[in-house]
Amino acid sequence: MAKQKFYVVWKGRKTGIFPTWAECEAQVKGFTGARFKSFATKAEAEKAFNEGGFKQSSAKRAEPLATFDEEIDYDSISVDVGCRGNPGIVEYKGVDTRTGEVLFSHDEIHIGTNNMGEFLAIVHGLAYTKQRGETKTIYSDSLTAIKWVKQKKVNSSLKRTEETAYIWSLVERAERWLQTNTYQNKVKKWHTEKWGEIKADYGRK
Numbered sequence: 001m002a003k004q005k006f007y008v009v010w011k012g013r014k015t016g017i018f019p020t021w022a023e024c025e026a027q028v029k030g031f032t033g034a035r036f037k038s039f040a041t042k043a044e045a046e047k048a049f050n051e052g053g054f055k056q057s058s059a060k061r062a063e064p065l066a067t068f069d070e071e072i073d074y075d076s077i078s079v080d081v082g083c084r085g086n087p088g089i090v091e092y093k094g095v096d097t098r099t100g101e102v103l104f105s106h107d108e109i110h111i112g113t114n115n116m117g118e119f120l121a122i123v124h125g126l127a128y129t130k131q132r133g134e135t136k137t138i139y140s141d142s143l144t145a146i147k148w149v150k151q152k153k154v155n156s157s158l159k160r161t162e163e164t165a166y167i168w169s170l171v172e173r174a175e176r177w178l179q180t181n182t183y184q185n186k187v188k189k190w191h192t193e194k195w196g197e198i199k200a201d202y203g204r205k
Contacts, residue, residue: 005193006045011035017045021193038193072195073188074098076137077125081117082202087158090114090167092121094128095200097139104128112167113158118145120167121200123174126183135183139190141198146187152178 007024009015012034018024021038028034039045076097083090090112093105104124109117118140125138126149140146148154154171158164190198197203 005038005040006042007036007038007193008045008049009034009036010049017042017049024193070191072097073137076139077103077129078139078190078199079118079121079125080141080198080200080202081114081121083114083117086114087111087164090117091202092117092124093200094121094125094138097199100199109167109170111158111163113156115142115144115148116154116156116158116167116171118142119148119154120170120174122146122149122187123177126185126187127177127181129185130181130183135185137186137188139188139198141190141192143189146189149178149187 004019005021007018007021009018009024009027012027012031014027018027019042024036024038028036037048039048074097077094078097079092079094081090081092088111090109091106094103095101096103106120106124119142122138122140122145129136129138153175156171158167160168192198
């Protein structure tokens with residue numbers, strides 16, 4: 001069962017904190033320049049809303065979660081990570097967004113982080129489609145991993161130890177792939193608040 005989220009609207013028909021996506025959506029759908037963001041707890045939402053209101057600095061952190069004319073590109077690949085602990089055991093997979101068919105996966109990695117797994121999954125998807133001569137969109141629900149892919153470099157605080165050596169070796173190989181290959185795929189954020197859980201979700205929330 002999905003955990004409840006709280007939605008802060010800085011700019012919309014009404015501003016404030018809303019306990020459901022439906023209430024938030026009513027304030028921002030079709031509203032030009034709407035600014036809103038979800039939070040895991042009410043306390044976090046209240047803190048974010050009260051800290052300066054809709055200042056420019058806050059606005060940058062409160063990018064719209066989705067533009068409402070944006071629809072899912074079903075001719076795409078969705079990736080996600082299954083974690084037990086963070087850091088902890090990490091596995092990932094990529095699926096056909098339309099059918100949910102698993103296209104590729106990686107078995108459990110002893111120690112890693114969620115974002116490192118998401119990064120590896122995106123790059124695996126890019127390599128998978130390039131090998132097949134495809135340019136399908138790759139969806140991930142990790143903005144951090146998408147940023148790392150664009151930068152072609154992972155910026156993780158996970159310490160390099162004997163235990164983490166394997167995932168770091170995978171990350172370095174993925175970085176080299178990005179640095180030596182080009183691709184035409186779009187790598188896009190999956191908007192959970194609008195579209196529900198990503199198709200590759202492991203269902204462990």
